[in-house]
Amino acid sequence: MAHRPRRLVAAGLVLAGALVSAACSPLAVSTTGDAAPAPAAAGPAGQAATAQLNALPVQAHSSLSAYSRAEFGPAWSDEGTVELAHNHCPTRDDILFRDLSDAIREKDGCTVVSGVLHDRYTGKSISFHRGRSTSLAVQIDHIVPLGLAWQSGARNLTASQRLNLANDPENLIATDGPTNAAKGAKDASQWLPPRNNARYWYASAQVRVKAKYRLSVSRAEKQALGQALESCPASGTDAKGTR
Incomplete structure (x- = not known):
């Protein structure tokens, strides 16, 4: 079995960077308003995520x-400038290799043929086997969906920036196929992970990506993200650890 490249491990650690480091405490509800600050989440990580959220511009989503999809370049392109680019492997296979346990690649060093996903969104363990009728059991989700990104300002990014957004490991996670399909291009006011313990992490990841690419949030989206940032797993960390 191929060894995990160091930069893939690093990408996984970046993806896990928003995990809560300490137990959460009850939070006061902030005042309402068109661009009211989100409630400050407990702990340094939560406070940093809330500060990022409050710094995002608030405006209504533009039209779709x-x-x-072509506005974000070829699917799973290796031509961007983000961390995984230029390793001669499609981004989809890089993310599968990063997120699956016991991932096995073909002799080409890229194609992931099997592994086990411990799904952050649902908490399920899913066996992955590449094949025409089996590959869709595990899909790669854009944490900030590309359609939502377009509505949030990506239409004003350069073609290169949109290519990076579509292939940025901070914006990608392997997940249960039906769950990914149900999410579609919905924002946080319309969809959050079904597993409650994943919602803080998910909101933190969305805010981080939106800040990175200077995207906006709608009023309802900001409220939903702020509420998710208030949440905290009982153990003070995501039960799935750093994967």
Whole structure:
């Protein structure tokens, strides 16, 4: 079995960087308003995520009428400038290799043929076997969906920046196929992970990506993200650890 490249491990650690480091305490509800600050989440990580959220511009989502997946470049391209680029492997296989336990690649050093996903969104363990009728059991989710990114300002990014957004490991996670399909391009006011213990992590990851690419949030989206940042698993960390 191929060894995990160091930069893939590093990407996994970045993805896990928003985990809560200490137990959470009850939070006061902030005043309401068009751009009211989100409640400050407990602990340094939560406070940093809340500060990032409060710094995002608040505006209504733009129309999806001009959106096309092609605006974000070829799917799973290796041509961006983000961390995983130029290793000659499609981004999808890099993320599968990062997120699956016991991941096995073919002799080409890229194609992931099997492994086990401990799904952060649902808490399920899913066996992955590459094949025409089996590959869709595990899919790669854009944490900030590309359609939502377009509505949030990605239409104003350069083609290179959009390519990076679509292939950025901070914006990608392997997950249960039906759950990914149900999410679609919904924002946090319309969809959050079904597993409650994943919602703090998910909100933190969305905020981090939106801040990185200077994207906006709608009023309802900001409220939902702020509420998710208030949540905390009982143990003070994501039960799935650092994966």
